Amino acid sequence: MLSRLMSGSDRSLDREFNCTVRLLDDSEYTCTVQRDAKGQWLFEQVCQHLNLLEKDYFGIRFVDPDKQRHWLEFSKAITKQMRTQPPYTMCLRVKFYPPDPATLKEEITRYLVFLQIKRDLYHGRLLCKSSDAATLAAFILQAEIGDYDPGKHPEGYSSKFQFFPKHSERLERRIAEIHKAELIGQSPETAEMNFLRKAQTLETYGVDPHPSKDVSGNTAFLSFTPFGFVVLQGNRRIHFLRWNEVTKLKFEGKTFHIYATHQEDQKIILTYFAPTPDACKHLWKCGVENQAFYQFEKSSQVRTVSSSNLFFKGSRFRYSGKVAKEVMEQSAKIRREPPEIHRSGMVPSRSCPSITHGPRQSSVPRTRRRAVHISIMEGLESLRDSGHSTPVRSVSDGNSFLHSRGNGAERGNRTRTAEFSEDSYSPSDSVLSTPVSNDPSDQAQVRHTNGPRSNQEEGGTELCTQKQARPQGVKPKGKRSQLEKSRPIQHGPEARVNEFICSLARLFLVTLALLFALLILLIVLTESELDLAFLRDIRRTPEFQQFHYEYFCPLRRWLACKLRWMGGHLIDK
Incomplete structure (x- = not known):
């Protein structure tokens, strides 16, 4: 805390600082930023430098000292989002992948998306079969070195x-x-377009993985794509929820919940655990932004969402940008000469580094991190790069999610497991996402879905009545009432204690009355068939459904079991 305060005071002395943004082609753009400048100003400067108009698909990402990734919020001051002292280093990345890259209006936008997906392929986010990988790599070669030339490209040039x-x-x-036989004559623009069309058909298109663990402690990769929420495990996609099926995203500490409604009104709750609370909050914010961007038709429909449950405030967040439909409508109105694109020739040290030149430079500031072991299999080796995660469980395993109506919530083509590669999904960490904790105690502390909470309350109150002693020497006859009336009222310590006990008794009775009223309301909500408007609205809230299926139903079964046992015990006697 002291270091944060000292760093803040140091920053306040400088009215401007330098900020470097690493672009998708690994070049850098550096500018001078005012101390109170917001993220929107920096983003506009980068887009102006690139001559980019379809800019709503992109964002600026940075990494904090704890290696946690963040998207720069455009509505907040840059200095208030940073935990280090300037100068700052960030990177430009695709934040919202276009559902169909071929529909992008300008070639400069398609080229930047092409660079992003090429990075995804290199780092392992875009995992695919060997045949698809060979086709994508050939398109990259054609786009950046042109047609095959025996004089320039010797044997083994790839x-x-x-x-x-x-x-x-x-x-x-x-x-x-x-590259030699099938792509001759394709211009860079055509090859890039074919590359985008091919990549868009893959199941890991648009995946920006977040590492997590399921309720059993198995590693999982969560991601938000243009089409919905995805959970990846091994070489399979074990969960897929379309955006119109996701009803709410919520997090509490390290725990992330996804509430969804499947076909036939079947409701499920997926629960995963992030490495840190900051990672969980970043995951939640990414989900809220992606759902708002792809699901709504107008930005005016976007509302502020809360991560809280029924009784706690939690974090509040609202996506403030344009939605996908508005971006496409605005792109259709662009009328200008196509900007010039400075494509960099593909040399070994650039977008596809040479094996002889060593590893490729990371696109964000380097920090020390544990190397990720990758097993090599025949064909395409496991690709690496990002930070999602997926539970190592099959779809039929009910421990990784909670059913609200039977075990049929995972039926249908949308939730069927789908293999998309011969290799397991093991992305590397080129963007320095927070590593997944391997400590099983983290999951043990937050595993709250395995039964009802039993609260045993022991307490008792003693209602004390004040005993009035008869004065000595006074007979209980006619003058008794006169003597008692003329006696002065004593306010000693005993009287104050009695008043305190009586007040506690009254408070206890009022509390019991309120609890009884809440119990009656709870029984009406859960057991009655009253179809009043306000009762119907309460029953439909995800918080009430979670309470009903996770706590109330198990508690009711427990009480019924105890009552049957007591009844049988009394009958036996």
């Missing part, structure tokens, strides 16, 4: 470039075959 973290010679030969 091995000079590293499209993936690791790949086999067989895959390199297949990439060269496609």
